[in-house]
Amino acid sequence: MSGKILIVDSISTNRIVLRVKMLAARYEVDAVASCAEATGRIAISQPDLILINLTDAQGEGHAFCRRLRADPTTANIAIISVGVLDTAAARFGALDAGADDVLPRPISDTLLLARVRSLMRRRNMSRELQMRDGTNRNFGFEEIAAQLITPSRITLLSDAPTAGEFLAAELREGLTQPVRVLTSDEALVDTGGPDMTDLFIIDGTVGGYAPRQLFRLVADLRARQATRLAAQMVILPSEQNEAAAMLLDLGADDVIPGAVEMQELVLRARALVRQKMDQDRLRDSLRDGLHAAITDPLTGLYNRRYAETHLRHIAEQARAVGREYALMMIDIDHFKRINDGYGHAAGDLVLRGLADRLKQNFRPEDLVARIGGEEFLIAMPRTSLSEAKAAAQRLRRLVNMRPFAIGDNQQDLHVTISVGVALDRLDCGMIETLGDLFKRADAALYRAKANGRDAISISQTAA
Numbered sequence: 495m496s497g498k499i500l501i502v503d504s505i506s507t508n509r510i511v512l513r514v515k516m517l518a519a520r521y522e523v524d525a526v527a528s529c530a531e532a533t534g535r536i537a538i539s540q541p542d543l544i545l546i547n548l549t550d551a552q553g554e555g556h557a558f559c560r561r562l563r564a565d566p567t568t569a570n571i572a573i574i575s576v577g578v579l580d581t582a583a584a585r586f587g588a589l590d591a592g593a594d595d596v597l598p599r600p601i602s603d604t605l606l607l608a609r610v611r612s613l614m615r616r617r618n619m620s621r622e623l624q625m626r627d628g629t630n631r632n633f634g635f636e637e638i639a640a641q642l643i644t645p646s647r648i649t650l651l652s653d654a655p656t657a658g659e660f661l662a663a664e665l666r667e668g669l670t671q672p673v674r675v676l677t678s679d680e681a682l683v684d685t686g687g688p689d690m691t692d693l694f695i696i697d698g699t700v701g702g703y704a705p706r707q708l709f710r711l712v713a714d715l716r717a718r719q720a721t722r723l724a725a726q727m728v729i730l731p732s733e734q735n736e737a738a739a740m741l742l743d744l745g746a747d748d749v750i751p752g753a754v755e756m757q758e759l760v761l762r763a764r765a766l767v768r769q770k771m772d773q774d775r776l777r778d779s780l781r782d783g784l785h786a787a788i789t790d791p792l793t794g795l796y797n798r799r800y801a802e803t804h805l806r807h808i809a810e811q812a813r814a815v816g817r818e819y820a821l822m823m824i825d826i827d828h829f830k831r832i833n834d835g836y837g838h839a840a841g842d843l844v845l846r847g848l849a850d851r852l853k854q855n856f857r858p859e860d861l862v863a864r865i866g867g868e869e870f871l872i873a874m875p876r877t878s879l880s881e882a883k884a885a886a887q888r889l890r891r892l893v894n895m896r897p898f899a900i901g902d903n904q905q906d907l908h909v910t911i912s913v914g915v916a917l918d919r920l921d922c923g924m925i926e927t928l929g930d931l932f933k934r935a936d937a938a939l940y941r942a943k944a945n946g947r948d949a950i951s952i953s954q955t956a957a
C-alpha cells in the first residue's frame with residue numbers, strides 16, 4: 495500500500511464513494527462516521543491523511559482538527575476538508591481549523607487524487623526527516639531551536655507588473671512582512687545568495703500564462719539548486735482543475751483554482767512558510783548531526799571513520815588517473831608527559847593548536863584527520879615522494895619553531911612531533927590495500943620515534 499487514509503463523514507454514501515475512489519488508487523482506507531470514532535482509530539493506528547467532511551462550521555469536526563494539530567504526535571497528519579460550501583467563510587473556517595486544503599463539492603476526482611499524492615509526499619518526507627532527527631538526538635546531538643519566519647523570503651511571481659505590485663501590497667499588509675515581486679524569468683536566475691526564497695506565490699491569473707508555461711515554471715523552480723526547497727503556491731483562474739492537478743504532481747505545494755479572498759491567501763501562505771521552516775530546521779539538524787558523526791569534537795578535524803572512507807576515494811582516484819598519493823602519520827612526542835605534568839586541559843590546548851597548524855598549512859584537497867589520542871593523519875593526493883618529504887620536514891619545523899600556549903599563567907610549551915610517510919606504490923606491479931599503506935606509514939612513524947623523535951621517516955618500501 496502507498497499510504498493510509500482515514501475518511502470521517504457522518505453521511506454513509508459520502509463515505510462509500512470516497513472509500514471506493516481511494517481503494518481504486520491503491521490506498522489503505524478506513525472510514526468512520528464520527529470524530530469520536532476517528533480518535534479511537536488514530537490511537538490504534540495513525541493514518542497518513544484524513545479526508546473529513548467539515549460542512550457544519552459549528553460541528554465537532556473543526557474542534558477535532560484543532561486537537562490533531564495541537565498534539566505533537568498527530569500534528570503532521572495531512573488533512574483535506576471535503577464537502578464544505580464553496581464560500582470564503584467556509585473555506586477559511588476549514589483552513590483555520592487545521593485543514594491543509596479544502597475541496598468543495600462537487601469534488602474533482604483528478605484534483606482530489608493529485609492533492610492526496612502531494613500531501614502524501616510531504617508527509618513521507620517529514621516522517622523521514624523526523625526519524626533521522628530522532629536518531630541524531632538518541633546519539634546525543636543537540637536539537638536545534640525552532641526558527642522564526644525570516645523577513646524578505648516571500649516572492650510573488652507575476653508577469654503583469656501593475657497587477658503584481660497591487661497583489662504584493664495586499665500580501666505585505668496581510669502577512670506584515672516584506673514581499674518582493676519578480677517576473678518568471680527573473681525567478682529562474684540561480685543566484686544562490688542570501689536572498690533565497692522560502693515561498694513562491696505564482697499568480698497565474700494574470701500575465702497571459704498558458705498552462706504549459708506554468709507547468710514548466712513550477713518544474714524548473716523545483717529542479718534548480720537555489721529554489722528546489724522553496725514552497726510553491728499557484729493561483730489559477732476558475733475551472734482549471736486538470737491544470738491544478740498537474741501542477742501539484744509537478745511539485746507545487748498548494749494550488750488555488752478560482753477566486754480567493756486575501757484572508758484565505760494569507761492563511762495558506764503562513765502555513766506553507768511554517769512547514770518549510772520546520773523542514774529547514776530538520777535538515778539543519780541532520781546536517782549538524784552528520785558533521786558531528788564525522789568530526790573530532792576537540793579539534794574540529796575529521797575523525798578516523800571519515801578518514802578511512804575518504805581515503806578509499808583518494809585511492810580510487812589515484813589509480814584511475816595514475817598519480818601517486820602520500821599518507822603521513824603524525825604523533826606528538828612525549829604527549830603523556832604533557833598531560834601528567836601540566837594537566838589534561840593543557841594537553842587539549844596542544845592538540846587544538848596542532849590541529850590549527852595542520853589545517854592552515856596543507857592544501858584544501860588534502861585530508862587532515864585526528865585518528866587517535868595524539869595521532870594525526872594527512873593524505874595528500876597527486877603528491878610525489880620528494881614533495882611528501884618536503885611537506886613532512888616543513889611541518890616538523892613549523893611545530894618545532896613556535897611554542898604552544900597552554901593556558902593563563904603558564905609558560906608556552908615547546909612541542910615536537912614525529913612523522914612517518916608512505917607513498918602508494920602505483921608502479922610496483924601489485925595491488926596494495928589501504929591497510930597495507932597504513933601499516934607502512936605507521937611503521938615509518940615508529941622508526942622516527944625510535945630514532946630519537948622530532949624526526950621524519952619514510953617507508954623503506956616506498957623509498
